[in-house]
Amino acid sequence: MDFAFDARTEELRARLLAFMDEHVYPAEQVAHEQRERLSSPWENPPVVEELKAEARRQGLWNLFLPDAEYGAGLTNLQYAPLAEITGRSPQLAPTATNCAAPDTGNMEVLAQFGDERQKKQWLEPLLAGEIRSAFAMTEPDVASSDATNITTHIRREGDEYVITGRKWYISGAMHPDCAIFIVMGKTDPDGPDIRRQQSMVLVPRDTPGVTVKRAMRVFGYEDHYHGGHAEVIFDEARVPVSNLIGEEGGGFAIAQARLGPGRIHHCMRLIGMAERAIELMCRRAVSRDAFGKALAQQGVVQNWIADARVAVEQLRLLVLKTAWMMDTVGNRGAHTEIQAIKIATPRTVVGILDRAIQLYGAGGVSQDFPLAELYAGARTLMIADGPDEVHQRSLARREIKKYL
Incomplete structure (x- = not known):
């Protein structure tokens, strides 16, 4: 496995990072303020539609879909670092780039299993972000x-x-x-x-x-x-x-085909959430004093930050390996790795976010910082797309079977 990103991935990463800095992060507070003035809490704040238009203009649209006829035609390995970047602002960036669940999985189902009429009626407007x-x-x-x-x-x-x-x-x-x-x-x-x-x-x-x-x-x-x-x-x-x-009786198989890419996409974004948490921890640690010295000088805080960095680097390598295997041997061949990242990533990121919340004190559980909402999303992913214990059961059976 080559750990270097190819030229297309590097080019898209640079554009997406600039899009985040110039448009997404500044829009977070704007979206929060606009939402409070909407007649329905379920409407998109106007700034979200502006972000979507800008993302389309910059070609940062439907990056998740490997089918070049409908999406960007990226492999899982190419998409992984891009999904990680959008995970740093999970409330805005995935929606802005038309890479948000559950639409992503539904578009994959329609692209892979839908007939021409179904694609025309439902897939095309989903790809366009119209519905x-x-x-x-x-x-x-x-x-x-x-x-x-x-x-x-x-x-x-x-x-x-x-x-x-x-x-x-x-x-x-x-x-x-x-x-x-x-x-x-x-x-x-x-x-x-x-x-x-x-x-x-x-x-x-x-x-x-x-x-x-x-x-x-x-x-x-x-x-x-x-x-x-x-x-x-x-x-x-x-x-x-x-x-x-598809066909009658094919629902279970379609669900499994849908959930495989969905699981790795969630894990990619979770790594971005962890990176955002580490950044927030470091900024807090160097800006606050307690008991006569900066939080950054407190041994326990240093341990939290160091452990978080090590954990994120480990997770990223496992996710990239899984993406590479999905590209080279298919989802079925990467089944063990998909289950491994689904088990390891949410629980590890939850732990990192928990430490970040602790470092922020009361602010960590408030609406003034993104940590509490990030925690809620990460903790939910220990249940969504199959609870951890189901994946542990299946993975353990596969390991034990080698010795029977």
Whole structure:
């Protein structure tokens, strides 16, 4: 593995770093002030639309999508350092560059599995940033860490599918521009293969029988910039059979194909969040005195900063190795590494953010600094895309199998 970034990656990194310094970081406080004046908390502050227009003008758009026909055509290894940079401002930068979840995963699904009509109707406006989308998989009444538990029913009646079920923590669903749901449910609940019971269908938000019931909070935050997280009810919602993505019974496989890149994208951004935390720790440490000397001279603070730097360097190498393997041997061949970074990255970054919060004292848990909101996002990723324990179980089984 060559650790040097290629010429295209270096060029994009330079442009993206300049975009962050010149546009994104100055917009953080502006967006916060504008949001307080909006009629709906789910609307984008005007500065977000300005950032999106500037990112498109600079060619910093759809960087996540490896399909050159629709996206930037970057490999995972090329995209990794770019995603890390956007992770330093996770509320603004991913949205500004049209690289925000859940739209990224949904665009990947449509690009890989959608038919031409579905791509024309839904993928193209998503790529243009004209609409938003949601991925409706998690359910409140079952252990959704095991996707075979899903109870949402998708039954066929003639030329229509009828969807009934209850979903929650459906990211993006509160956003007024969210126009389409990708819904995972069971088309063959009694089928002999539990991984062939599920299918995915496209359900427009304005479909009769679809109710966005309420916003779900994450540690008290409503996560406005990602369109919130909603509880959604599907009550006999009807869509054409042509809204099926792929084939009946293919939902579980599509979900796995979607979640692989999603997991590494989250880990890439988490490293950027950790870098932001280290920067904030250092700035605080050199600007505050306690007990007769600067915090930067306190041994415990020095240990926190040193440990954070070591941990981030370790994580970055593991994430880059995983990206390289996904590019060279495919997602299936990199399965162990994907699980490893999904386990290691969120928990390590949570620890770094926790120390940063401690260093800031009361300010660390306040709205005046980004640390508390970063912590909430990082801690959530120990659950999202499969809880750590599920990945540990699978990875351990794979290791043990070598000795059986």
